[in-house]
Amino acid sequence: MAICGRCGEEVSDPIKCTACLLSFDYACSGITEAGFRKLGDRQATWRCAGCKTTQKPSLGSQPAAVAAAVDAATTSLTLHDVMSEIHKISAQLAPLSTVVADIQAIKTDIAELKRSNSNTSKKLSQFEDRLKKVEASNDDGALKSRISNLEVELNEKDQWLRYNNVEIKGVPLKNNENPFEILQRIGTKVTYTVPKTSVNYITRVPSRGENASRQKSIIVSFTNRYTKEDFIAACRICKTITLDDIGFQGAGRVYVNDHLTVKNKILLNKTKAVAKEKNFQYVWVKHGKIHVRKTDSSPVLQVRTEEELSRLH
Known part of the structure; x- marks a missing residue:
């Protein structure tokens, strides 16, 4: 007590x-x-x-x-x-000794970081000097040409991977829809039957650069290129496919084309604009490649890059 x-x-x-x-x-x-x-x-x-x-x-x-x-x-x-x-x-x-050791380690790390930053700054300065020399060298044109060729090559390889694909635009998106049923309705319209065994996959994907208010395209990947080409040919013979033709309300059109890369889609739009300006009568895509022709008797030209558009006359 x-x-x-x-x-x-x-x-x-x-x-x-x-x-x-x-x-x-x-x-x-x-x-x-x-x-x-x-x-x-x-x-x-x-x-x-x-x-x-x-x-x-x-x-x-x-x-x-x-x-x-x-x-x-x-x-x-x-x-x-x-x-x-x-x-x-x-x-x-007792913990103070550990704190002192930690502080010493932090000081060491800070000193090392300062040295590292100093070395990085020196390397960056050296890199900038070398870059300026490269930009000022006579090989600048050759380097740009090489880069341009590589970009064309990569784009062609990307397009090759899409050779069996078809892109269908203009079909409104519905909840619980069956994309294959839409494909069959288009096949019925163009009198070309598409069995399931000829389709590798079918899905909707947003096109790059599209805003949210626009519909997603339907991508159909066929098991072989010949079936894909026959299907596109049948759609082109039909010429016009409307929403009403495939069971949708409205008078909008449905478009069936090759599944182009983003670069080729941009190039196709620019080609159409230049062709209209230069009075070219025909612009079309075949096997994922862009072609133009001024008249029925003119030679067919293939457009691979924007630079080639300047040669159209």
Whole structure:
């Protein structure tokens, strides 16, 4: 049992101020029991309200019982108690060595980062100098020509991968639709039956550059190029396919064409514009390649790049 340093009553579960060494009940300590429990390791350094604001209160103003309690607490302080407090303090200070090591490691990393940034800046400066030399060299034209040829080659390979594909545009998207049923309806219109065994896959895909308000195209991948070419030929013979022809409401048209790469789609639009300006009568796509012809007796020209459009006359 202990005597409360404020009210002088006996306390069964006191808390002790580490400054004045007085014991208090929770009512007189200025802290709740729950609050004191939450202090954890800081309980060993807890001070009463009086010690937080002023120095240790004078014993002359305390009751005799309080003075006796203080004397008893002071005289009962042993070497073991002192060593115990020192051990607690040492335990609290132990993590400082790790913190110091971490700070030193951070300083080392920062120094290394500064050196790395310095080296990177030097390399970047050297790279810029070399780039300027390359841009100023006489090989600039050859380099551009080489890059242009590579772009054409890559585009042709990309188009080759789509040789068996057909792109169907103009068909509105419906919930729970069956794309193969749409394909069959088109086949019925153009009198070309398309069995499932001749289709590798069929799906809708958004065209690059389309906004959200436009319909997604239907891409049909046939198992072989000949079936795909026969289907497109039948659609071209039919000339016009409307939404009404395939069971949709509206007078909109449905278009069936080769599945072109994005680059070829852009090139086709530009070719049509130049052909109109130069009075070319025919522009068409066959086997994924763009062709033009000025008159019925003129030679057929293939357009592979935008640069070739300047030669149309």
